[in-house]
Amino acid sequence: MTAPAHPQHAPAPHAYVSPIPVRRAHLGDALASEWTKIRSVRSTMWTLGVMILLMVVIGLGVAAIAASSEVSMDEETALGFGFFGMLPASICVITLGVLTIASEYGTGMIRTTLTACPSRARVLTAKAIVFFLLVFTVTTVVATLVALAQVALVDAAEPSADEWLRATVGTGAYLAALGLLSLAIGTIIRHSAGAITVMIGLLLLPLVAALFMFSVALKSVQEWLFTYAIPSQMIALYSAQPPFGEDGPAGWEPLLIMGGTAAVVLAGAYALLNSRDV
Amino acid sequence: MIELEGLTKRYGTKTAVDHLSFQVRPGVVTGFLGPNGAGKSTTMRMMLDLDNPTSGTVRIDGKHYRELHEPLKHIGALLDAKAMHGGRSAYNNLLCLAQSNRIPRSRVDEVLGLVGLTAVAGKKSKGFSLGMGQRLGIASALLGDPEILMFDEPVNGLDPEGIHWIRNLMKALAAEGRTIFVSSHLMSEMALTADHLIVIGQGKLLADTSMADFIQQNSRSYVRLRSPQQERLRDVLHANGFTVVEAGGGVLEVDGATTEKLGELAAENGLVLHELSAQRASLEEAFMQMTAGAVEYHAHGTDVHGGAAAPGPQWGATTGTTTGTTSEGA
Ligand SMILES: Nc1ncnc2c1ncn2[C@@H]1O[C@H](COP(=O)(O)OP(=O)(O)OP(=O)(O)O)[C@@H](O)[C@H]1O
Ligand SMILES: [Mg+2]
Numbered sequence: 001m002t003a004p005a006h007p008q009h010a011p012a013p014h015a016y017v018s019p020i021p022v023r024r025a026h027l028g029d030a031l032a033s034e035w036t037k038i039r040s041v042r043s044t045m046w047t048l049g050v051m052i053l054l055m056v057v058i059g060l061g062v063a064a065i066a067a068s069s070e071v072s073m074d075e076e077t078a079l080g081f082g083f084f085g086m087l088p089a090s091i092c093v094i095t096l097g098v099l100t101i102a103s104e105y106g107t108g109m110i111r112t113t114l115t116a117c118p119s120r121a122r123v124l125t126a127k128a129i130v131f132f133l134l135v136f137t138v139t140t141v142v143a144t145l146v147a148l149a150q151v152a153l154v155d156a157a158e159p160s161a162d163e164w165l166r167a168t169v170g171t172g173a174y175l176a177a178l179g180l181l182s183l184a185i186g187t188i189i190r191h192s193a194g195a196i197t198v199m200i201g202l203l204l205l206p207l208v209a210a211l212f213m214f215s216v217a218l219k220s221v222q223e224w225l226f227t228y229a230i231p232s233q234m235i236a237l238y239s240a241q242p243p244f245g246e247d248g249p250a251g252w253e254p255l256l257i258m259g260g261t262a263a264v265v266l267a268g269a270y271a272l273l274n275s276r277d278v
Numbered sequence: 279m280i281e282l283e284g285l286t287k288r289y290g291t292k293t294a295v296d297h298l299s300f301q302v303r304p305g306v307v308t309g310f311l312g313p314n315g316a317g318k319s320t321t322m323r324m325m326l327d328l329d330n331p332t333s334g335t336v337r338i339d340g341k342h343y344r345e346l347h348e349p350l351k352h353i354g355a356l357l358d359a360k361a362m363h364g365g366r367s368a369y370n371n372l373l374c375l376a377q378s379n380r381i382p383r384s385r386v387d388e389v390l391g392l393v394g395l396t397a398v399a400g401k402k403s404k405g406f407s408l409g410m411g412q413r414l415g416i417a418s419a420l421l422g423d424p425e426i427l428m429f430d431e432p433v434n435g436l437d438p439e440g441i442h443w444i445r446n447l448m449k450a451l452a453a454e455g456r457t458i459f460v461s462s463h464l465m466s467e468m469a470l471t472a473d474h475l476i477v478i479g480q481g482k483l484l485a486d487t488s489m490a491d492f493i494q495q496n497s498r499s500y501v502r503l504r505s506p507q508q509e510r511l512r513d514v515l516h517a518n519g520f521t522v523v524e525a526g527g528g529v530l531e532v533d534g535a536t537t538e539k540l541g542e543l544a545a546e547n548g549l550v551l552h553e554l555s556a557q558r559a560s561l562e563e564a565f566m567q568m569t570a571g572a573v574e575y576h577a578h579g580t581d582v583h584g585g586a587a588a589p590g591p592q593w594g595a596t597t598g599t600t601t602g603t604t605s606e607g608a
Pocket of ligand 1: 312313358
């Protein structure tokens with residue numbers, strides 16, 4: 001509570017003011033920042049690169065096998081083959097989604113990020129938008145190219161406009177929504193390996209578990225799991241009628257379910273991010 | 279200007295920060311001192327709105343942190359943990375921060391130059407040495423050219439050249455009228471850098487004083503004596519009204535006396551002296567005395583206990599740095 005010690009360091013008459021003009025920061029600034037972040041780490045290139053490779057190689061491979069086989073496909077379109085590339089691609093999307101936020105916790109970068117932008121909701125929103133648009137664009141483009149090749153290669157029914165839309169934009173949106181769910185889980189768990197494990201478990205375990213439900217008492221649970229497991233939903237995205245049994249989602253419905261789930265979990269992530277210590 | 283009022287943080291039953299109230303003023307370097315686990319980093323995280331206080335408030339120029347429009351232009355911080363993404367280049371690490379606060383790209387180049395990292399701007403920060411990482415952290419703090427700067431143990435792991443650089447940087451920044459708040463657990467370091475001192479122990483405020491006052495009040499000066507005739511020497515000193523403290527190893531310490539007076543006294547009594555020197559207790563000692571009751575992680579001899587670095591257990595017996603020593607045999 002006393003005057004400063006050394007006269008040569010006496011307080012300057014006026015407190016320092018940053019010469020850089022200040023205005024209210026907004027979402028646009030956070031978006032620019034998050035775009036720089038996501039494009040400047042190698043994990044983005046790796047996960048997206050591997051994803052593109054898997055979608056292309058598996059998509060073309062399956063189409064080539066189908067083209068050389070004798071089985072006729074008058075009823076179905078070739079677009080359904082897109083599923084085979086979509087499942088492995090979803091693992092890459094999950095990884096990227098989780099890393100987008102959890103790597104900040106792993107490195108301690110999150111503290112710097114939140115010091116620069118104390119509105120935590122804005123940070124998460126910017127991350128979600130940048131991530132969603134990136135994944136949606138890349139997967140839609142790749143899915144479209146692969147679908148075109150599949151339709152050209154395989155002798156099958158001519159797809160309708162709606163089927164085209166679901167196999168391209170629908171695939172992109174579904175994977176991007178799955179990615180958003182991963183981003184939300186990454187925000188909640190704050191640990192890359194942990195969150196990726198949880199998401200891959202969510203992706204694959206329901207089907208595996210359903211396979212082992214022999215008991216009659218568990219019949220309804222088993223059916224529910226078979227219908228609503230993420231891989232089944234992906235298959236349903238390509239089909240106008242429920243692919244397993246009489247009810248269950250089909251067409252655009254799986255996308256709504258995934259989008260809704262991602263939104264709910266993301267809301268939880270917002271609440272936690274806002275209330276927790278960093 | 280940073281103002282803390284009744285700032286408290288509890289983790290479960292543990293109170294890490296306990297009703298801290300103080301102000302950090304512009305134009306000077308304010309040292310924030312406390313032993314390991316005293317709550318320095320926790321306090322700083324609450325100042326930056328990273329951790330929520332259990333109670334109490336922090337105001338930055340009268341505002342809550344969240345009310346600052348572009349915070350990096352008001353306050354820059356270097357936290358104790360490496361707070362950068364190692365897979366990103368130094369330039370991009372700074373660029374993404376700059377963009378979030380609309381700081382021009384040219385400023386990124388500028389601060390990289392300022393901390394001497396221009397040559398490695400494109401390199402991933404993962405490969406940086408401790409000192410380079412610290413410089414990058416300082417660059418990020420300076421990015422918005424802010425009025426307030428906060429450094430959590432900035433000299434940790436730096437070589438003497440780096441320490442010298444940071445010390446001068448902080449003084450220069452303060453001289454421009456900025457508010458500089460720097461934490462440390464090294465009193466000796468603070469004595470060279472800080473103008474004002476805030477000491478905490480176990481989360482509680484122990485001192486809020488100017489450095490000069492602290493030095494004046496806390497550096498005890500005394501005379502150190504060694505003699506083969508220790509018993510007789512002590513009796514003579516007692517007889518002449520001096521208070522003698524035995525410091526172990528045959529050393530006697532006398533407060534409030536000059537070497538001249540004691541040397542003459544020994545000569546008059548025909549006593550042999552092996553040492554007669556004026557001593558000044560180090561500030562480090564004063565600091566440890568002050569926080570003694572509040573040190574959380576003591577080192578216990580051979581007891582392997584926890585990982586936290588702790589001050590030596592027997593600081594009372596050690597002699598501090600000697601300033602203005604005069605020795606004469608008798
Ligand atoms: N997230 C947390 N959860 C539980 N306890 C915590 C947490 N963060 C800090 N603490 C406790 O609060 C106390 C203060 O810690 P803090 O890191 O603020 O000390 P410090 O003064 O910075 O120490 P150092 O000099 O070692 O850096 C410590 O006892 C620590 O164990
Ligand atoms: Mg600390």
